[in-house]
Amino acid sequence: VSNEVMGGMSFLAFDASNNPHISYEGNRWLKYAWKSNGAWHTEKIDSAWGSPIQATYTGLAIDESGYAHISYNREYTMNWGNLRYATGLPEAGIEIESNRLHGELIRIYPSVAIYQRELQIEYVLEKEANVNVSIYNIAGQKVNEVVSENKPLGRYKNYWRTESTGSGVYFCCLRVDGKFAAVKRIVILN
Numbered sequence: 001v002s003n004e005v006m007g008g009m010s011f012l013a014f015d016a017s018n019n020p021h022i023s024y025e026g027n028r029w030l031k032y033a034w035k036s037n038g039a040w041h042t043e044k045i046d047s048a049w050g051s052p053i054q055a056t057y058t059g060l061a062i063d064e065s066g067y068a069h070i071s072y073n074r075e076y077t078m079n080w081g082n083l084r085y086a087t088g089l090p091e092a093g094i095e096i097e098s099n100r101l102h103g104e105l106i107r108i109y110p111s112v113a114i115y116q117r118e119l120q121i122e123y124v125l126e127k128e129a130n131v132n133v134s135i136y137n138i139a140g141q142k143v144n145e146v147v148s149e150n151k152p153l154g155r156y157k158n159y160w161r162t163e164s165t166g167s168g169v170y171f172c173c174l175r176v177d178g179k180f181a182a183v184k185r186i187v188i189l190n
Helices: none
Strands: 010-014 020-026 029-036 039-047 056-062 068-073 083-088 106-110 118-125 129-137 142-151 154-161 168-176 179-188
Touching: 010 056, 020 056, 020 068, 029 068, 039 068, 039 083, 106 168, 106 179, 118 129, 118 168, 129 154, 142 154
Parallel strands: none
Antiparallel strands: 010 020, 020 029, 029 039, 056 068, 068 083, 106 118, 118 154, 129 142, 129 168, 168 179
16 A cells, blocks of 8 residues: 555555555544454554534555554545554554653543543553552542553553542552552542
8 A cells, every 4th residue: 555545435455465454534533443353453643623624635544564554634625734644553552653651651631521620641551560550539538449450562542521520639659569659639620
């Protein structure tokens, strides 16, 4: 597949094993799906803003190493200022090139549906590990456990719904194999 080909609302490419890979707009997200070992896998790549809200003009190529390369626009009409690029190995997670973690282990930001009072928590595991992401209040009391399980290496996204959380300062703590790895401060205003 040529790296210079652009699709419309969806694009299809095949890897070296003839497994299909698709980039497409779905429910206000740019999504990426691939078939591996007879099963389909899907990942949300980026929220799509615009009027109407869509991720359009997506292009997709799979290189010799199996990395997916996705180009897309965040608006319904072609606008070079909103053209973006995402890349990565399907099994390890696709990252937006212009929005990488830049060496950080954890990043927190509002999800696309801000009205749902939901924060997206994104973190990276550099090896298989037992991961725990928990939210604490200013007094050090745990108010929510977002995830606690063993995971393979890769990039992950989890969500913390905050609609029943009072105003205040909170801390999101990432522990890997029981050891402190990173913390982020969160301020919630109702």
